[in-house]
Amino acid sequence: MKTQRFIPFFLLALVLAGLQFLTQITDTSYYLTQMTMTAYYSLVIIGLCLVMGYAGQISLGHAGFFAIGGYTSAVLTTYNLIHLLEKGNSFVLFLAGKGLLVNGENLYGESLLYVTPWLACILALVLTALIAFLIGIPVLKLKGHYLAMATMGFGIIIYRVVLAWEIMGEADGISDVPGFTLMPGITVNGDFSNRIQNYYIACTILLVAFILLQNLIHSRVGRALRAIHGSEEAADAMGVNTARYKLYTFVLSAVFAALAGIFLTHYNGGIGPSEAGIMKSVRYVAIVAIGGMASMWGTLIMASVLNFLSLRGLFGSYDDAVFGVILIIIMLFAPDGILRLHIWQRFKKFKTGK
Amino acid sequence: MTSELFLQYLFAGITYGSIYAIVAIGFNIIYNTTGIINFAQGEFVMLGGMLSISLHTFLPLPLAIAIAVIITMIIGALIEIIFIRWLESPSVLRMIIITIGISILIREAALHVWGEGVRSLPYFNGNEISSIRILSTNVSPQVLWVIGVCAVIVVLLSLFFKFTSLGQEMRACSSNRLAATLCGINTKNMVTLSFMLSAAIGALAGCVVSPITYTQYDSGTGLAIKGFTVAVLGGLGNSMAAVSAGLLLGIIEAFSIDIVPLAFQDAISISILLIILFVRPHGLFGSKEAAGLKEF
Amino acid sequence: MTLLDVKNVNKRFGGLQAVSDVSFTVDRGMIKAVIGPNGAGKTTLFNLISGNTPLNSGTISFNNKKIHGFKPYQVAQCGISRTFQNIKLFHDMTALENVMVGRHTKSRAGFMAGMFHLPFTWGEEKEIRHKCLELLELLEIRELADVEATSLSFGQQRAVEFARALASEPDLLLLDEPAAGLNIYETAEIARLISKIRSQGITVLLVEHDMSLVMDISDEIVVLSFGRKIAEDTPREIQQNKEVIQIYLGDDDVEN
Numbered sequence: 001m002k003t004q005r006f007i008p009f010f011l012l013a014l015v016l017a018g019l020q021f022l023t024q025i026t027d028t029s030y031y032l033t034q035m036t037m038t039a040y041y042s043l044v045i046i047g048l049c050l051v052m053g054y055a056g057q058i059s060l061g062h063a064g065f066f067a068i069g070g071y072t073s074a075v076l077t078t079y080n081l082i083h084l085l086e087k088g089n090s091f092v093l094f095l096a097g098k099g100l101l102v103n104g105e106n107l108y109g110e111s112l113l114y115v116t117p118w119l120a121c122i123l124a125l126v127l128t129a130l131i132a133f134l135i136g137i138p139v140l141k142l143k144g145h146y147l148a149m150a151t152m153g154f155g156i157i158i159y160r161v162v163l164a165w166e167i168m169g170e171a172d173g174i175s176d177v178p179g180f181t182l183m184p185g186i187t188v189n190g191d192f193s194n195r196i197q198n199y200y201i202a203c204t205i206l207l208v209a210f211i212l213l214q215n216l217i218h219s220r221v222g223r224a225l226r227a228i229h230g231s232e233e234a235a236d237a238m239g240v241n242t243a244r245y246k247l248y249t250f251v252l253s254a255v256f257a258a259l260a261g262i263f264l265t266h267y268n269g270g271i272g273p274s275e276a277g278i279m280k281s282v283r284y285v286a287i288v289a290i291g292g293m294a295s296m297w298g299t300l301i302m303a304s305v306l307n308f309l310s311l312r313g314l315f316g317s318y319d320d321a322v323f324g325v326i327l328i329i330i331m332l333f334a335p336d337g338i339l340r341l342h343i344w345q346r347f348k349k350f351k352t353g354k
Numbered sequence: 355m356t357s358e359l360f361l362q363y364l365f366a367g368i369t370y371g372s373i374y375a376i377v378a379i380g381f382n383i384i385y386n387t388t389g390i391i392n393f394a395q396g397e398f399v400m401l402g403g404m405l406s407i408s409l410h411t412f413l414p415l416p417l418a419i420a421i422a423v424i425i426t427m428i429i430g431a432l433i434e435i436i437f438i439r440w441l442e443s444p445s446v447l448r449m450i451i452i453t454i455g456i457s458i459l460i461r462e463a464a465l466h467v468w469g470e471g472v473r474s475l476p477y478f479n480g481n482e483i484s485s486i487r488i489l490s491t492n493v494s495p496q497v498l499w500v501i502g503v504c505a506v507i508v509v510l511l512s513l514f515f516k517f518t519s520l521g522q523e524m525r526a527c528s529s530n531r532l533a534a535t536l537c538g539i540n541t542k543n544m545v546t547l548s549f550m551l552s553a554a555i556g557a558l559a560g561c562v563v564s565p566i567t568y569t570q571y572d573s574g575t576g577l578a579i580k581g582f583t584v585a586v587l588g589g590l591g592n593s594m595a596a597v598s599a600g601l602l603l604g605i606i607e608a609f610s611i612d613i614v615p616l617a618f619q620d621a622i623s624i625s626i627l628l629i630i631l632f633v634r635p636h637g638l639f640g641s642k643e644a645a646g647l648k649e650f
Numbered sequence: 651m652t653l654l655d656v657k658n659v660n661k662r663f664g665g666l667q668a669v670s671d672v673s674f675t676v677d678r679g680m681i682k683a684v685i686g687p688n689g690a691g692k693t694t695l696f697n698l699i700s701g702n703t704p705l706n707s708g709t710i711s712f713n714n715k716k717i718h719g720f721k722p723y724q725v726a727q728c729g730i731s732r733t734f735q736n737i738k739l740f741h742d743m744t745a746l747e748n749v750m751v752g753r754h755t756k757s758r759a760g761f762m763a764g765m766f767h768l769p770f771t772w773g774e775e776k777e778i779r780h781k782c783l784e785l786l787e788l789l790e791i792r793e794l795a796d797v798e799a800t801s802l803s804f805g806q807q808r809a810v811e812f813a814r815a816l817a818s819e820p821d822l823l824l825l826d827e828p829a830a831g832l833n834i835y836e837t838a839e840i841a842r843l844i845s846k847i848r849s850q851g852i853t854v855l856l857v858e859h860d861m862s863l864v865m866d867i868s869d870e871i872v873v874l875s876f877g878r879k880i881a882e883d884t885p886r887e888i889q890q891n892k893e894v895i896q897i898y899l900g901d902d903d904v905e906n
């Protein structure tokens with residue numbers, strides 16, 4: 001029983017490794033860049049799946065959390081503290097003394113001093129969790145249209161802020177974000193030589209997150225979340241603290257989104273305002289819907305396929321339009337996701353011989 | 355603040371506020387007959403502007419505007435007939451996602467037809483610099499056009515809902531769909547009609563405001579969120595309150611220009627939306643009891 | 651030995667006084683019924699006790715502890731469990747899963763424990779499953795454990811909801827019209843079941859229109875009409891109470 005649980009995950013890991021192997025033998029390892037990015041976007045989407053599919057709460061602001069994570073990390077690791085150090089700023093001296101600052105050099109040979117990515121990452125995650133917590137308390141009291149509009153409003157605010165705030169690089173975003181050395185020899189960055197390593201880093205993070213979420217939805221908490229989706233009033237009457245459960249779920253998925261934002265920013269060496277755009281949030285929602293809402297596997301598969309195709313530029317200038325069309329078609333004809341259409345159900349029954 | 359500056363802000367506020375009010379009324383008309391918030395509402399405004407601009411290249415202005423409104427109206431009807439009419443008691447989540455999808459489609463289509471550029475209709479009277487002296491300030495005649503047309507829309511709508519049998523049937527439909535069906539009213543047609551109506555008023559607003567605010571393929575989203583703010587501020591479904599709420603939001607925005615940088619303007623109105631949602635989700639003027647009966 | 655003490659509770663909906671100055675107590679181990687014509691405020695009274703509706707004034711205490719003003723989940727955690735007049739099962743979940751949610755207050759695995767599948771949760775999950783299957787057994791719907799709950803027949807859904815309410819091992823069980831929509835055999839079955847539940851030490855407060863069921867099994871009856879309590883007595887006395895007879899006869903007149 002216990003080992004059986006891990007078979008699907010093991011297979012998933014095999015598939016991910018197999019894909020890398022495939023790119024190697026077919027000499028198409030340039031795909032790895034998009035595959036790595038896809039893994040990070042998928043991380044956001046499986047987190048959102050928990051909120052939408054299981055707890056039944058829509059969020060049209062998840063790109064906002066992704067951006068908060070990415071931008072915080074980018075700002076902290078690109079903001080040059082050297083002058084503050086020279087001026088003897090005591091806080092900077094304190095950080096330097098604790099070994100939390102890194103020395104570097106830019107293209108022109110100027111010396112740089114910035115916060116270590118580890119500290120930046122932790123601060124970004126804490127900040128995102130805090131914001132998600134504070135915004136979640138009032139927002140999650142809302143339902144339906146109100147919830148959708150409120151989360152969308154939050155997303156637009158974040159977009160406007162990164163677009164208008166000088167420190168966020170305004171329309172250009174932030175570039176020259178240094179790599180993130182997780183441990184000696186393992187660095188998240190966009191170096192050509194590091195491509196395979198980075199693919200595996202991204203896949204590992206995605207896989208671990210996926211397993212954690214799968215565990216969660218098959219636990220007491222997961223059951224309670226689905227109960228909230230089914231009937232909030234009855235869940236409440238059964239002793240489920242619905243407000244708290246929704247809030248924790250929201251914060252958890254925001255943290256997943258931020259984590260993806262942080263890693264992708266270090267991987268790409270920068271981040272721009274389009275990452276915070278409302279279309280990104282809509283796209284995440286679309287993919288969860290296509291995956292079947294309450295289906296982690298469906299969402300993961302759809303997230304991987306669609307993000308990869310989109311990143312490969314398959315949809316050209318119709319990228320957003322394609323997602324719009326898919327969204328409408330799915331919602332009209334298969335609101336439970338395409339993997340749960342009747343054909344598949346029948347196939348399943350046929351297989352189990354019922 | 356000089357009285358001249360004060361009046362200028364006031365007029366700017368009323369101009370924008372009237373447009374917000376029209377978008378909010380568009381939300382309300384559809385909400386009342388269907389219980390749906392149509393996320394593509396802002397796109398009607400954009401379509402009205404864009405279509406009339408294109409038509410005006412070979413048609414006189416009044417005709418171009420009339421045809422643009424009619425085309426948008428037909429698009430509104432088609433949206434309802436193709437995407438919504440045949441769904442049987444869809445969940446709120448499903449409707450949200452569908453109307454969002456529709457708004458994306460319209461926006462992307464506009465992008466491919468008209469490109470990313472900013473366009474505008476010419477001023478209806480005079481040009482950018484012509485002005486009329488009102489009280490102690492100078493106001494562009496287009497501002498008067500906007501305020502006037504919006505006022506006429508509001509008056510005509512309320513007459514329509516009060517005195518025509520069609521309007522009364524629509525109201526019956528919104529207060530109790532089942533009862534309306536039993537009385538022999540074809541509720542489905544009423545829903546189509548509500549989409550046409552809100553598309554038409556949105557498009558008309560989009561035409562008159564185009565010379566001032568310009569039109570771009572993605573100008574609908576911002577308007578939609580502001581219109582929704584206004585609709586909620588006035589209490590969802592309450593169109594008369596939406597007018598006051600629209601003017602209120604427009605004026606707040608206009609006067610906050612001094613304090614808040616332009617780039618953060620949208621953030622201001624959205625913050626208002628969030629605060630209202632958190633504190634008084636039934637609106638400034640609505641009653642809590644009435645809101646309690648509605649399914650949010 | 652008072653378990654539930656309801657004192658002078660009031661609830662208004664706009665201009666409508668749905669519950670008006672109602673007081674009564676429920677002793678531990680008894681079956682108490684609340685009856686009254688449609689719209690008398692019985693469900694509203696239940697919602698006030700379970701915290702689903704906030705009350706305007708009055709006090710409710712349970713085990714000598716004030717519970718009014720509590721959120722529904724807090725009331726549930728105190729040991730009060732309920733069913734709903736219009737069945738509220740969790741859709742997209744099997745009958746067994748529905749009942750397992752009922753065990754929420756008796757288990758403790760949180761977000762972290764769930765995500766990391768901590769060892770203590772293994773035993774806990776097993777215990778929950780075992781206990782809930784037992785309950786399904788008790789209600790004779792064991793074979794439906796893996797069927798999606800909302801696709802079951804009406805009577806079966808009632809049974810699932812019953813099991814879900816019992817899963818938390820409540821001290822007090824609130825049943826809102828448990829026999830509504832059931833045929834006479836199923837009703838008799840429910841009556842037997844309620845008595846059995848009481849014999850396990852669970853106190854029952856129920857709303858029911860089926861008079862034979864009410865008279866059969868309850869120890870005491872509260873009669874509501876237009877939100878007011880007009881009588882509270884043993885079934886025998888209630889049957890002879892003039893005012894009550896008038897309400898019900900008056901009701902009959904209207905219906906006939």
Ligand SMILES: Nc1ncnc2c1ncn2[C@@H]1O[C@H](COP(=O)(O)OP(=O)(O)OP(=O)(O)O)[C@@H](O)[C@H]1O
Binds near residue numbers: 666689690691
């Ligand atoms: N949420 C609410 N808002 C407004 N009025 C309500 C609400 N809930 C109940 N009422 C009103 O309160 C009164 C009492 O309703 P309640 O459901 O408690 O009656 P009941 O005794 O359970 O009736 P029944 O036997 O039909 O179930 C009714 O007139 C009802 O319309």
Ligand SMILES: [Mg+2]
Binds near residue numbers: 692693694735
């Ligand atoms: Mg009732």
